[in-house]
Amino acid sequence: MTRFAEQRSAVRPRRVTIAQWPGIRAPRLLRAGTETETLAGYHATLPGPVRARVSLEELAAAAEAIDLRGRGGAGFPFARKLRAVAEHAETGGPANVVANGEEGEPASAKDRFLLATRPHLVLDGLLLTADALGAARAVLYVSEPRLAGIAAAALAENGHAGRVEVFLAPAGYVSGEETSVTRALNGGPAKPVDKPPRPYQSGVDGRPTLVSNVETFAHLARAVRLGPNLIAWDGAPGSPGTTLVTVTPDVGGATLLEVPFGTPMRDVLGHAGVGAPRALLSGGFFGGFVPQESWAAPIGHRLMREARLSLGCAALLPLTESCPVATAADLLAYFDRENAHQCGACFNGTAAMARAVARLRDGEAADKDVEALARWSTSLVGRGACGTLDGAAGIVAGLLGVYGTLVREHLAGVCPLCAGDPHDPAETRFRITWGDLFEEGEPLTRLSRLRRTHESAR
Ligand SMILES: Cc1cc2nc3c(=O)[nH]c(=O)nc-3n(C[C@H](O)[C@H](O)[C@H](O)COP(=O)(O)O)c2cc1C
Ligand code: SF4
Structure with missing residues (x-):
């Protein structure tokens, strides 16, 4: 068994808990x-x-x-x-x-x-x-x-x-x-x-x-x-009803909940047992990093747009142990593997961003890498046939925008969190398999x- 396989099997299976949100009336x-x-x-x-x-x-x-x-x-x-x-x-x-x-x-x-x-x-x-x-x-x-x-x-x-x-x-x-x-x-x-x-x-x-x-x-x-x-018994004014949310942390079990619109994201995290994470992404791989001052934003399409956030497919990704830089490297590697390799800007641009953030994670990046990342995070937007490239560019924009200080620290050397990261680079740390949801x-x-x-x- 390889080192990564051993570490991965230590965190598998990632069971999904179905949690009932209190007080839903419909x-x-x-x-x-x-x-x-x-x-x-x-x-x-x-x-x-x-x-x-x-x-x-x-x-x-x-x-x-x-x-x-x-x-x-x-x-x-x-x-x-x-x-x-x-x-x-x-x-x-x-x-x-x-x-x-x-x-x-x-x-x-x-x-x-x-x-x-x-x-x-x-x-x-x-x-x-x-x-x-x-x-x-x-x-x-x-x-x-x-x-x-x-x-x-x-x-x-x-x-x-x-x-x-x-x-x-x-x-x-x-x-x-x-x-x-x-x-x-x-x-x-x-x-x-x-x-x-x-x-x-x-x-x-x-x-x-x-x-x-x-x-x-x-x-x-x-x-x-x-x-x-x-349906309007639950929810917020102008946003009636509920929505399904998956809370998938970097390590440990995930939680699936039905949540009334208007519920603060922070409360949803608390209910899922990850009340005080190190960092947070909303809207799945597409949505990007959420600055800490927005963690109390209410769940909802319009409500989150007002806070310049994305509900996306309503997956919340709290980081409890991982570094945001290592996580960005993980997501970009995923986008690099999973894009359809049809649009030059997407497969070349995503691969370049993935390599640069991986160098940052490994303490091998130079100023010019960060400058290039800043350029790509805006210049590549809208240049693919689908939104995948925008998702990858959004991860980079969020990393530089929300974690600029951390990025500069990474330029100075390897961070202790990234050095100890047990993550298998060939698979994203956030995947929920069928076996996590149901018995195989x-x-x-x-x-x-x-x-x-x-x-x-x-
Ligand atoms: C790269 C990419 C992947 C997508 N994957 C899914 C998916 O797996 N399931 C899904 O329902 N919508 C997915 N969507 C959104 C669909 O394009 C489409 O907007 C959606 O299915 C429409 O349904 P809705 O209006 O009910 O959201 C994806 C969009 C993009 C850009
Ligand atoms: S932008 Fe979409 S269609 Fe184009 S290569 Fe990327 S994933 Fe494929």
């Missing part, structure tokens, strides 16, 4: 147990009989009433996307709808857990949308075979196996980007393409395509089934309408 989105909810169990959570269909206007109104914003990262208003797809479908033929359950973000566990435990809730949101749009195809896009099996079993149970396709994509950081999704569904590799056109204009089969995250569809189904008033060895359900993309397409 029926919860997050179930405590790891078993899969049955259709009867799902219906039992609803206050009335389930209407099979709602109109497009009713669906948009329900989404607007709870200010439903995408949970996949960008926080885009769902009703606006729905209307844009419907508008393009008037001329571009019937629309298609895709529920994005890829969860490429290593530090996030919410989508996989939600889909594994509440497949009927997610499928309800997907079916409501597909029917309201009169969609030609409704697709669930995942990369975890066990999730595909769970979804196929749920579809056999609810009688919609002929309506919803389950698509098994290759796993990867960029596989869940919306144009990767539509490209993979069109038979290509799961890699981003230049925009426009965006999927709402032309996506799967060249048709207007609504791609939304699986948690977004779950909140949509709740808005329709429970009603916006019940569960049998795969036989799939009905499952298609598998060719791994070589990656």
Whole structure:
């Protein structure tokens, strides 16, 4: 066993605790147990009989009433996307709808857990949308075979196996980007393409395509089934309801919570048992370092934007033992490995930033490295086909902006934290595996309408 493998096995498995936030008043989105909810169990959570269909206007109104914003990262208003797809479908033929359950973000566990435990809730949101749009195809896009099996079993149970396709994509950081999704569904590799056109204009089969995250569809189904008033029992003024948050520290277990909008980030960290970390990143690998004076910022898309922060996919990454410089090196190495190697600025720029920050971590950097990093952190922004390069540049900008003093100290030599860092450079310290969430060895359900993309397409 290598030194790194020994150290990694010492911190594995990284179990994920499902924590219940106190005081949520509406029926919860997050179930405590790891078993899969049955259709009867799902219906039992609803206050009335389930209407099979709602109109497009009713669906948009329900989404607007709870200010439903995408949970996949960008926080885009769902009703606006729905209307844009419907508008393009008037001329571009019937629309298609895709529920994005890829969860490429290593530090996030919410989508996989939600889909594994509440497949009927997610499928309800997907079916409501597909029917309201009169969609030609409704697709669930995942990369975890066990999730595909769970979804196929749920579809056999609810009688919609002929309506919803389950698509098994290759796993990867960029596989869940919306144009990767539509490209993979069109038979290509799961890699981003230049925009426009965006999927709402032309996506799967060249048709207007609504791609939304699986948690977004779950909140949509709740808005329709429970009603916006019940959802507004929780949350903040202008930001009703709750959202799923994964707290993934650099070492130790992670925590998955459902949190009312408006809850201070610091309280969420405290509830997850990491009340006083050394540093914090919000919004997953994309979001960047949060200055300490902003740790009390309220969770929410609009609320965090006001504080110049990003909720992203709602993964919070507190550092309890690691140095921010070593962490930035870890994330940049990850971006270097995981970018789609399509855009020169992205693969060359990310590799250069990763090398420079690794030199900084190892006490081998010179002033010119830091000057180059400062230049790249702005000049590379917007130069890739997808946002991955912006994410990498944002990590560098945050490191220099929030931890400028620490960076200067690293120029003077190796810091004790980095020297003792037990991290395996070939894998990010923040990854949550399926085995961290569920016991390994569960049998795969036989799939009905499952298609598998060719791994070589990656
Ligand atoms: C590099 C990259 C990776 C992404 N990965 C995912 C992903 O794994 N899952 C996801 O739902 N959205 C992902 N997104 C966001 C999608 O592009 C898209 O915005 C989202 O699925 C739309 O759903 P929403 O509006 O419900 O958030 C990614 C975006 C980028 C730029
Ligand atoms: S920006 Fe990077 S990750 Fe995105 S498509 Fe281009 S090379 Fe791939």
